[in-house]
Amino acid sequence: MPPVSLSLDNLMADRVGASGLPTDFLAAEAASLRAAHAALHARVRSGELPFLTLHKETAALDRIRELVAAHRARFQDLVVLGIGGSSLGGRALLAALGGAGPRVHFPDNLDPDRFSALLASLDLERTVFNPISKSGGTLETLAQLLVVRDRLLPRFGPAGLAERLVVTTDPEKGFLRRLAKRDGLSALDVPPGVGGRFSVFTAVGLYPAGVGGVDLDAVLAGMAWAAELLESSDPAENPALAAAGALWALDSRHGRPVLATVAYADALRATAEWFAQLWAESLGKQGRGPTPVSAVGATDQHSQLQLWMEGPPNTVISFIEVDAFKTQLVIPPADLGDDPELAYMIGHDMGHILRTEKRGTEMALTAAGRPNLTWRLDRISGESLGALMLIWEAMTAYAGGLYGFDPFDQPGVEAGKIVAKRLLAGR
């Protein structure tokens, strides 16, 4: 079984009736999908968009591996100072795949209660801080860095400070790069053509993940496996292209702007949150675009399912299903076992029950005419996560082409920042 596979069957009119896509949708749209594929991959081949080929950046990856090995041996805590695309990717990898070794923290927000509680809980002697900002000037990251620097410098001096800071930023420009040069800090690169939300396979995601015990080679192997699939302009071979086409059509032609990603595994909650940024920030433009919602099954069957079943017909459900969990946990028989409230579950493995709950929800949604699709992982592994995350990055980029947007900019986030900085500066 491949690490990731996709089923779009329950999006089609023969399953969900009039609210679905025409059953020959992918064939009928072959030309527009091919065009979206060609446009993106031409920019990839020209070197303009390196996000699909980061697994081939051997020198950068070796530099990350080297720091990871040194810091796993030296430190017991890593604190990532980063927000948005500088936090969500590493956090997703760690939530799904983190192992033994240093703890990794992502305070991200400028919340004084949480940030001071975190700092108070650390042994600063054995903690490394990793400010991450592509521009090098992110407000939240620099504010946190100033607080941290103010605690480290008096205690450890300039050399001790430099030992405990690893900067991840643009290779040439910005405040963090200037600081790294001035103070002799370790520094890792965000390649110039890779935006924050497409940066999980750079040092932005890989350094924290590696320090936290994620097998980076497995993640990169999954990425490489997916990159092969993405070469094809045939949606039957390229799941990112098929899903992009279907979701774009369901939003723009069938009135379904909400995409609810429902992961049936607690470890994938953060992956769904990472995807929400990718989808929202890339495609929410020009008064159009889809709204992502992230959820976990079966938990959110007890929270959002009523809405998905009987609410407005504006939502597509994107399930993530895991074929095999690490742990077998059979529901044991009990002296209570003849109770009809219990009999049906006894003897089943908990992971099987969870998958069956997904299957029941999927069947009920389909019967109710609610379009849904399924991403299936063989197991939660570096291979499957690396593959899924690259496929979703490509899906987002293809969708940008279909909507006619630039998926790599975010012009709408500047206005609020400018007002906030002006207010803080007293102007």
Place this chain on the structure above:
Amino acid sequence: MPPVSLSLDNLMADRVGASGLPTDFLAAEAASLRAAHAALHARVRSGELPFLTLHKETAALDRIRELVAAHRARFQDLVVLGIGGSSLGGRALLAALGGAGPRVHFPDNLDPDRFSALLASLDLERTVFNPISKSGGTLETLAQLLVVRDRLLPRFGPAGLAERLVVTTDPEKGFLRRLAKRDGLSALDVPPGVGGRFSVFTAVGLYPAGVGGVDLDAVLAGMAWAAELLESSDPAENPALAAAGALWALDSRHGRPVLATVAYADALRATAEWFAQLWAESLGKQGRGPTPVSAVGATDQHSQLQLWMEGPPNTVISFIEVDAFKTQLVIPPADLGDDPELAYMIGHDMGHILRTEKRGTEMALTAAGRPNLTWRLDRISGESLGALMLIWEAMTAYAGGLYGFDPFDQPGVEAGKIVAKRLLAGR
């Protein structure tokens, strides 16, 4: 300053232009709002809907306080076996207000990897388990309970098992109540007229919160303060009624079904998640109703803000702002301070910066014609949380009246459960 206050100014056409509500909206809708208020409060006064008067249930509250005191002294971990409305309220109170004492865990999902890792991490001798299910028959809760029972019974015997289980369920009916009677377990009640998502002020929310160090009297004082406001049928006096009317009109008349709750405090993330269930499950009905999204600021300025600023005009932003954090954390000057990337933040308290980021985002959204409202808390306390949660419960119930739905049922969640149980039973 009151514990909670509401501003709807940025929903109005004089602020956001044509996408807003008429500036005299609340006055113009006074009759329909009064009718929704009268209909709900008649059911409250008849005793049919006790969720607004739970702070007066002295005997039930005393019973909770007694168990809380005993178990805080006796145990070091509490594991809540509950999902959806049996988990989200207690979790929200603890995330915002939890203090020293026993750790409280909410595994909720049937995830075998996470559940077995949790059990392996506990000292079972000093752990109490709290299965919570209003019906007494929730699949996930009973499956977890069977696993736990199978570990406790051989080790501690029937008496030791009974010491380590507290059941929260219907006072008369269902499997959990039968089990409690049969095995002499401690048991707490979910009052029959209170649905899961309206149960945070019963033992469902209060027992776990109390064990985890939340000041229950403060929460109940906040609830009582809010219950007074709710007596008024004048939307100028009753913020729940004003907000219900505005959000209902923005969805049903102005095409804004998405309600994004953005809490500018990490501690309130779980409160926004609790609200998402309340809003979705109560109002997603008959092919209509709103879609909740929960987010945290400033974090999600780096994730969803692009969509809210420039995406489709289908969203209302509901901010939660905290006037004063517990911790003062001033951004220190540094020898780097003349850098223009830093100068504007130095000397400001981190909480002030966070509030200013909210203010910048609010001003930018308003200028872009994007309707938004603000719930303002004086600080994060039992009083403000208790008040906010009761106001939101009432807001949801009033909105149900305005939509013409029964906000207290959830008919859409049964179909998938039935399929899953049938598949598990091999039928």
